[in-house]
Amino acid sequence: MRLETPDRVDVAVIGAGQAGLALGYYLAEAGVDFRLLEAASKVGASWARRWDSLRLFTPAQYNSLPGFAFPGDPWKYPGKDEVAAYLAMYAERYALPVHLDTRVTKLNGAAGDFRLHFASGEPLKARAVVVATGAFGSPFVPALANRLDPQVLQIHSEEYRNPSQLRGEDIAVVGGGNSGFQIALELANNGMRVSLSEGVRLRNLPQRILGVVGHEVVGAGGAMRKRTDSRPQDGN
CATH class of the missing domain: 3.50.50.60 (FAD/NAD(P)-binding domain)
Structure with missing residues (x-):
């Protein structure tokens, strides 16, 4: 409209x-x-x-x-x-x-x-x-990228669409957030050798815990909802 x-x-x-x-x-x-x-x-x-x-x-x-x-x-x-x-x-x-x-x-x-x-x-x-523009309007590329050999194909997740864009079998995915994990898994499932690089080791929860969807378990403990005056570590 x-x-x-x-x-x-x-x-x-x-x-x-x-x-x-x-x-x-x-x-x-x-x-x-x-x-x-x-x-x-x-x-x-x-x-x-x-x-x-x-x-x-x-x-x-x-x-x-x-x-x-x-x-x-x-x-x-x-x-x-x-x-x-x-x-x-x-x-x-x-x-x-x-x-x-x-x-x-x-x-x-x-x-x-x-x-x-x-x-x-x-x-x-x-x-x-x-x-309320969100965090993804301006893709971040570290300065180190400018020092790589020009023959190394570089592509940001903002530009990535599917594995057909990448040539060769050795891929480094830099960034271990949800985007990095999903893209790395897709590339690996398409026969490419993939290395996933994280700045810090993240704690990853399984999608299912004892057969129950993980979000349901976390939600039952109140962690899926926050009051506007709560601090990030508060459980209420």
Whole structure:
């Protein structure tokens, strides 16, 4: 959906991904005048452009936004296209005021009188601003990469789509997060020799514990939900 931008709103939310949409749900529920400003041409575009085989590492029932359960089998691990479709459905279901193709290029001012600037058009004034752009808008490549032999093919997970992009059989995957593990496993399953490099050793929980889905076990202990005033190590 594309909406005409007013001169002023109470709250401007930069980004219409899962965080921005969830916030939009509560702002709408509270009757606040707000807009969701999304740089992409579609809601969920950042998910749709990830690698082909990407799957969430949590079952669908733990990936729902407020008010609308993730569709399908609650114990299924959704793929990236399912996530993109769900986010688009969510925005439409609640008629959230999303401005597509609206990239914020500059933010200035102070609380009560912010100004958001765009590539063209007049600035949008807002009493409050929430930045909900996420952590994956600017891929990080360590400086060491510039010192590798030019013949070494380098590709960031942001650019990775499937094993056909990589030549040879010896692959080093740098980064042991969920992306690194999933990509390394896919490459190994396609006959490539893969080394996975982690900066620190991470504690990895099994998907099933004594036959029970691990997230259900963790959730029963209260670790899947946090109060807004809780500290990360608190169990409540």
